[in-house]
Amino acid sequence: MNENITAKLLGVLKSRKFWAAMVGIVFLFLEQVIPDFPITEDQITQLIYLAVAYIFGVAIEDAGRWIGDK
Numbered sequence: 001m002n003e004n005i006t007a008k009l010l011g012v013l014k015s016r017k018f019w020a021a022m023v024g025i026v027f028l029f030l031e032q033v034i035p036d037f038p039i040t041e042d043q044i045t046q047l048i049y050l051a052v053a054y055i056f057g058v059a060i061e062d063a064g065r066w067i068g069d070k
Contacts, residue, residue: 017055024051 012018030037031044
């Protein structure tokens with residue numbers, strides 16, 4: 001059972017979707033913690049939209065790869 005959990009954790013850490021989400025979370029965190037962060041709120045919002053679009057794109061690509069293997 002431990003090996004299964006380790007494999008899943010390694011899979012998450014290798015995931016492009018996971019790292020895109022982490023970048024978005026870091027920018028949201030920086031915006032809240034550092035008020036003079038040199039990026040405007042609108043720019044951070046656009047960055048989050050870009051990250052979400054990237055995550056959806058990678059998910060669609062992964063789904064297509066899975067469907068193609070059948």
